Amino acid sequence: MRMLLTSNYAAAYAVKLAKVDIVAAYPITPQTQVVEKLAEFIERGLMRARMIRVESEHSAMAACIGGSAVGARVFTATSSQGLLYMYEMLWWASGARLPIVMGVVSRAIAPPWSIWADHSDILSMRDSGWIIFFAENAQEVLDTIVQAYRIAEDEKVLLPVAVGWDAFTSSHTAEPVELPEEKEIESFLPERPRTPFVLSPSDPSSHGNLAYPEDYFKFRYAISESMKEARRVIIEVGKKYAKLTGREYGLMDKYRCEDADIILITMGSMAGDAKDAVDVMRDEGYKVGLIKLRCLRPFPKEELGDLLKRVKGVGVVERSFSMGRGGVISVETASALTELGIKDVTIISYIAGLGGKDVGMDDFVKIFLDLQDKCERGASFETIWYGMKEGM
Amino acid sequence: MGTRDLFKIVPKEEYLLPGNPSCPGCPASLGLRYVLKALDGKAILVIPACCTSIIIGPYPHSSVKVPVLNMAFAAAAAAATGISEALELRGINDVHVVVWAGDGGTSDIGLQALSGAAERGNNIIYICYDNEAYMNTGIQRSGLTPYGAWTTTTIKGKRELKKDMPMIVAMHKVPYVATASVGFPLDLYQKVKKASRYRGFKYIHLLAPCPYGWRFPADKTVEVAKLAVKTGMWPLYEIEEGRFRLTGPSSSLIDPSRRLPVIEYLKVQGRFRHLSEKDVRDIQRFVDEMWRRIEELIK
Amino acid sequence: MEGGRIIPLAKPKVGSAGVTGTWRVFRPVVDTVKCVKCGLCWLYCPEVAIEPGDDGRPRILYDYCKGCGICANECPVKAIKMVKE
Numbered sequence: 001m002r003m004l005l006t007s008n009y010a011a012a013y014a015v016k017l018a019k020v021d022i023v024a025a026y027p028i029t030p031q032t033q034v035v036e037k038l039a040e041f042i043e044r045g046l047m048r049a050r051m052i053r054v055e056s057e058h059s060a061m062a063a064c065i066g067g068s069a070v071g072a073r074v075f076t077a078t079s080s081q082g083l084l085y086m087y088e089m090l091w092w093a094s095g096a097r098l099p100i101v102m103g104v105v106s107r108a109i110a111p112p113w114s115i116w117a118d119h120s121d122i123l124s125m126r127d128s129g130w131i132i133f134f135a136e137n138a139q140e141v142l143d144t145i146v147q148a149y150r151i152a153e154d155e156k157v158l159l160p161v162a163v164g165w166d167a168f169t170s171s172h173t174a175e176p177v178e179l180p181e182e183k184e185i186e187s188f189l190p191e192r193p194r195t196p197f198v199l200s201p202s203d204p205s206s207h208g209n210l211a212y213p214e215d216y217f218k219f220r221y222a223i224s225e226s227m228k229e230a231r232r233v234i235i236e237v238g239k240k241y242a243k244l245t246g247r248e249y250g251l252m253d254k255y256r257c258e259d260a261d262i263i264l265i266t267m268g269s270m271a272g273d274a275k276d277a278v279d280v281m282r283d284e285g286y287k288v289g290l291i292k293l294r295c296l297r298p299f300p301k302e303e304l305g306d307l308l309k310r311v312k313g314v315g316v317v318e319r320s321f322s323m324g325r326g327g328v329i330s331v332e333t334a335s336a337l338t339e340l341g342i343k344d345v346t347i348i349s350y351i352a353g354l355g356g357k358d359v360g361m362d363d364f365v366k367i368f369l370d371l372q373d374k375c376e377r378g379a380s381f382e383t384i385w386y387g388m389k390e391g392m
Numbered sequence: 393m394g395t396r397d398l399f400k401i402v403p404k405e406e407y408l409l410p411g412n413p414s415c416p417g418c419p420a421s422l423g424l425r426y427v428l429k430a431l432d433g434k435a436i437l438v439i440p441a442c443c444t445s446i447i448i449g450p451y452p453h454s455s456v457k458v459p460v461l462n463m464a465f466a467a468a469a470a471a472a473t474g475i476s477e478a479l480e481l482r483g484i485n486d487v488h489v490v491v492w493a494g495d496g497g498t499s500d501i502g503l504q505a506l507s508g509a510a511e512r513g514n515n516i517i518y519i520c521y522d523n524e525a526y527m528n529t530g531i532q533r534s535g536l537t538p539y540g541a542w543t544t545t546t547i548k549g550k551r552e553l554k555k556d557m558p559m560i561v562a563m564h565k566v567p568y569v570a571t572a573s574v575g576f577p578l579d580l581y582q583k584v585k586k587a588s589r590y591r592g593f594k595y596i597h598l599l600a601p602c603p604y605g606w607r608f609p610a611d612k613t614v615e616v617a618k619l620a621v622k623t624g625m626w627p628l629y630e631i632e633e634g635r636f637r638l639t640g641p642s643s644s645l646i647d648p649s650r651r652l653p654v655i656e657y658l659k660v661q662g663r664f665r666h667l668s669e670k671d672v673r674d675i676q677r678f679v680d681e682m683w684r685r686i687e688e689l690i691k
Numbered sequence: 692m693e694g695g696r697i698i699p700l701a702k703p704k705v706g707s708a709g710v711t712g713t714w715r716v717f718r719p720v721v722d723t724v725k726c727v728k729c730g731l732c733w734l735y736c737p738e739v740a741i742e743p744g745d746d747g748r749p750r751i752l753y754d755y756c757k758g759c760g761i762c763a764n765e766c767p768v769k770a771i772k773m774v775k776e
Contacts, residue, residue, distance in 0.1 A: 021481055024474060050477040055508030059470030062463065062505070066438070066474025069461050072481065074474070088464055097698045158697070196698045199459040199475070201434050201487055206454035208462030209701040215451055222697040395730030395747045402734075410739045410755035411706030416714065417759030422737035449707030457703045577734060611760030611773070614735050 005177045007170040010138040011077065011103045011163075012037035013177075014145035016047045017185045018101075021072040024052040024063035028082040029115050030171045031105045035077060057082035061089035061100075068098040069207065071198040073149065077103035079167065080121045081110060087124070093160045094129030094223065096207065097196045099152030100160040101145060106134075106268070106319075107167040108355045116356020117166040119267065119320040123296070123328045125162060129223045131230055132296040134164040136253075136271045138175040140294075141165050143247055146180070150189050150237050156229040158196045167356065169269040184244050231298045251300035253292040254307060256282060260289030262313040262371050265304075265333060267293045270359045274317070277364030288368055299332060305340040308333075313346035313375035315367055317386075319353040326383050327351050334381055346375045352386035359386075402426070402581050407433045412455030414447040417610030419574040419600035419617065421447060423521050424456070424492060426577045430584035431517075433458050435488045436475055440468035440502060442494035443528045444521075468493050469505035473514040480515065488517055488588050495522040495536035499555050510564035510593045517587050517594045520557060523602040531605040539678065540671050542663040543605070549666055553678070558597045562631045566593040569631040570639075573599040575617030579628060579640045586630070599626050607662020616660060624651035624679050627686060636689040646687055654679055706755060711738075715758030717773040723748055725770035732762035732771060 005013065011034045015023065023042070025035040041047035054060045057078050064074040078086065083104055093100050104125075108118035125132060131151065135141040141163065148161040165171060197205065211219065235250055242248030255275050257263055266274050271292040281288045291307060293300070308314050314337075316330040325331060330349030337345055348371050353359045367386065374382065407428035414421040420443050428435065437460045439445055445462060449455040463471045468491045476489040493502055498520040509516055525543045526532040533543040533550055536557065540549045562569045567590040572580040580598060587594035601616040603609060608616055620626035621641055628642040638645070645651050654676045658664040667675075721732075728747035740756040741749045749762070749771075763771040 022474060022477055024470075048481075050481050052473055052477055052514075053512065054470060054473075055504055055511075056470075058466060059473075059505050059508060062467035062470035063474035063477075065463075065467075066461065066471035066476075067478040068474070069471075070436070070475050070478045072474075072478035074478075089467060092464055092467075095699075197700055199436050199461060201436070201458060204454070204457050204459045204703055205700040206448055206456065206460035206462070206703075207701075208699050209448055209451040209454060209460075210446060211451040211699055215699075219697070219699055226697070394728050395733065395743050398730040398734060399743075404743065406739050408739050409703060409705045409707065410752055411708055411711045412738075413708040414737065416738075416757035417761055418737050422735070425737070425739060449701060449704070451699050451701045453704040453707035454701040455703070455707040609760070611764040613737070613759070614761055614765050 001179045003177055003179055004174045005138050006033065006172050006174050007135070007138040007141045007165045008033035008105070008172065009037050010142040010177050011145055012041065013179060014142040015075045016041050017180065017182060018073065018146055018149045018189055020049055020075045022050050022052065022064070022067040022074045023076065024054050024060045024067070024074065025076045026054050026057045026060050026078070026082060028079050030107065030167045031077045031079050031103070034103055057086040058089055061086040061093060064100045065089065065093055065096060065098060068100050069096070069199050071192065071194060073192045075101055077105065079105040080107035083121045084109065084124065090125055090128050090130060097158040098160060099149065099158060101148045101152060102160065102162045103145065104162050104164040105167050105171045106164045114355045115167060117169050117268070117319060118354050118356060119318065122162060122164040123320045126297055129159060130297065131159050131161040132164070133161065133294055134267045134296060135170070136269055136292060137170060138177045141170070142177055143241065143245070143249060146185060146189065147237050147241050147249065151230065151233055153192055154233045155193065155195050157226050157233050159223065159226055159230065166269040178245070180245050188240065188244055227298045234295060249294060251295040251303050253294060255290040255292065257289030257291065257307055259287055260311060261287045262315070262368065262375060263289045263291055263308065263311050264315045264317055264364065264367065265291045265293060265329065266317040267329065268319070270353065273359065273361045274364045276361040277368060280361065280365055281368050286368065286372065293329065299336070301336040301339065304333060304336055305342055308337060308345060309342050311345060313348065313371050315348045315350055315371040317350045317352050317359065317367060321351050321354065330383070346379045347381045348374050348379065349383040350386045351383065357387065401578055403429055405429065405433070407457045409455045409457065412447050412449055415604060417603050417613045418447070419523065419602060419613050420444055420521050422574045422577065423580065423598050423600055426581045427490065427492065427519055427584050428456065428458060430581045431488050431490070431588055434486055435490045436461065438463050438468050438472040438475065438489065438491045440493050440497040441465040441528065442497050444492055446528065465497055466501045467505055468497060468502055469509040469516065469518060472516045473509050473512070476515045489515065491516060491518045493520055494528070495520060495524060496526045496534040499535040499557050507564065510561055510566050513566065513592045515591055517584070519596045519598060521598045521600040523600045523605060525605050527602050527605045539675060540664060540667050542666065558595065561595040566595060567633055568594040571597045571627060571629055573617045573621050573626055573628065575614050575621060576628065576640055583630065608660055612660065619652070619657040619660065622652045623654045623657040624683055625654055625657055638686070646683065648680060648683065710754050711757050712754045715756065715776055717758045717760060718753065718776055719751055719756065719758070719760065719762050719771050720774050721749055721751065722770045722772070725768050727768055729767060731765050731767065735761050735765045737761065
């Protein structure tokens, strides 16, 4: 069935399809419609779930952890300040190995107040042990959330999954979305298995007791090992989902990269504008391509390396910056290439779109041309704050 | 009354295991023992950061025969809410979800989540065992540290008054609120049992005198817990569906002449050693005022 | 992977902190003649280290008793003495 849905509503439909048991959430712009739609589903009896109208985001994640610890399938969604407020609990969720799924409507962080698209919030999760996806549009939001439960609940993974999408440019933009049938999803996503544990008086266990260093170290190692398994599971699940719906997903999307000399990497809704720019450049005779990152954790190092090993230059266009170091994705990409022994590639980091600053097709064209120029001059690694006087 | 009579009131079955990391004479240990007995071990405990986080045993051992979810400091009531909703959804209604939290995790950092759960009426038994300071981190002052008490962060004695947590919770219009003391375990046992028969948010505020933080010898824990009640400093009461009722030895203490003077309670604790005569008079006055308010509530 | 290996789940065990009886400075000794079998020592022991014996008199689990002395303090007939180890 095809519907016209915003990414926010698409998320709600995905949660309904996944037959989630508990939704615990606190309102924050621009996530509110996700939860409002879910409240409507539940109150109209279309979804057999409980909604916990918690009094803070920290409590939202705590309630998710509680529900998940006794075997329920749970969901929450938040943005920006809310995500940061629940930060402590994010680490608790992954350390507890609970298959929680969360929507993050990526929004800039205050002060000053900003409600617009910026990836600093979701990227602050990158060390936490969560699997992190970012969606370009409403269809991807729906498909990724449904797959997220399957990935999280896999007994080799057992890690929580965050699915991000852009504030307003995705969250409030209506697009055509293909909804899978309930029956199809039932076979794809059966009832949640009783892993990793279900607290119950019939088998009393105490979760999270003090652990001495030897044991703590082993728990962290186990998470790392599961992250490795997750790469394989994500791809497998993507293939299974393709059989069901015809839409296949992996760790990233590549657009016209096969013979590209220069490739841009980006994430989120601006990938759409970037693809248009690729087409414009190609029409002008430039051999360019685009990589749209879908999975940030586990980081698709090898896949990126495969695509970038023969290019002259790569530009990372991102709505994020690690203060005192550099663009988050840029630095990770540069490091990945070094780790793989890939040399002589110009890497330019374009910091763009923080605080929701628009990055359109024309901007991507300018960036492609700038990158081309930098390659010809044999640049190594540079950071450019796109739109600032000293930058571009 | 002999042991056989005691066993008619309280079962022999134990859910707390000996040889756990609690300090000798620990009131939290004593309190938890009776809470679990009252629930026949059919409970899932949610324990935020507090002394019990340690008493519960180091991995891979647990010192209780019930499932426990350890939880971050601020989040106990919220995690418990998630558990209770999930159990209800699955039709499991013979397991009690119990928050067992200290005074810090209840009245300070945990207050927001507690208030939210109380307002929503989530089906939880919330028990605050109040040792009147952040004991697990080394006796720092909390919102429930009483007036005049020494702590490591109120060296000259706390000047602020103790928050009235049970009344704060009662103002959320929950079905059951009670105070208790580890000096009266049978009263505690009966209150937990009564709470467990209500649906909704139930709250029990349990006085837990800590020998090490309050500076008294470990063999006096129960004695101090009894003195708190006998001097009227700690009234034992229940608020059931809005109706206030004194319980146990407190029922006869409306008459001020039947209350021991507060000095009897204060003088056995090193944390009050520095109090001036004026301080003691003030404290006596606070207690007398509190009992006049109680009298109003009973009328 | 087996659940226990990857998640911090602990199982109930007596003596989770070891043989805590070694913490004692004083040990409680019950005078079985004075004891009136009231059960209050059993009631008030925070360690669950006193068991009701078959004859109604307290049996102290010396492996775990930490010697706090509450039993001695609360005994109505002073039948328990705290004796230096």
